[in-house]
Amino acid sequence: MFKIEHLSNHKEHIETISKWMAKEWGASDDIRFFKSILNHSLSKTNLPQTFVALDGEKPIGTIGLWRCDMVSRQDLFPWLSALYVIPAYRNKGIGKQLQSHLLSYAKSIGYEDIYLYTDLENYYEQIGWEFVDTGITYSGEYDKIYKKSLVE
Ligand SMILES: CC(C)(COP(=O)(O)OP(=O)(O)OC[C@H]1O[C@@H](n2cnc3c(N)ncnc32)[C@H](O)[C@@H]1OP(=O)(O)O)[C@@H](O)C(=O)NCCC(=O)NCCS
Secondary structure, eight states, X not given: OOXXXXXXXXXXXXXXXXXXXXXHHOSSSOOHHHHHHHHTOOOSSSSOEEEEEEETTEEEEEEEEESOSSGGGTTSOOEEEEEEEOGGGTTXXXXXXXXXXXXXXXXXXXXXXXXXXXXXXXXXXXXXXXXXXXXXOTTSOEEEEEEEEOOO
């Protein structure tokens, strides 16, 4: 059994989560960029926000609600970002539950739509995300943009 909590209640895990993010999305093992994102996502009343999945006290996954993820598409807002589950805990539904938690939270604070971008195939489609466009990243690659409505 695991739980999902706001990162502001678990600042002791910022270092660990920064390392996950740098390894997954960074150009090197330099964690400063990701640590800054996390250190500035601790407000519970404003974006960005970060959540952490915990097995007991052990951090096993994370997800963020960001103002912007794909900078070339700042017309879209907000973004589900930085979804990560540690390898030993994958394929147990934790990624989907982190998403579900974030979608409920985004809806509860009044957003009607939410976006993400990804190069994954057939993952987000599984829980109803709709492909809406391709968009260009800083590195010049094109990735898929998905949208989910938060209202009936
Ligand atoms: C992608 C990720 C978050 C999935 O987390 P997870 O907890 O393993 O996923 P869930 O258990 O909720 O979902 C499992 C299902 O998704 C599928 N799935 C898992 N990883 C996938 C991937 N990389 N691409 C496509 N499908 C994937 C599984 O096949 C499984 O399908 P099934 O239910 O039909 O058997 C996790 O693999 C991860 O952290 N990857 C590295 C970071 C990453 O790519 N993040 C997404 C950035 S856009």
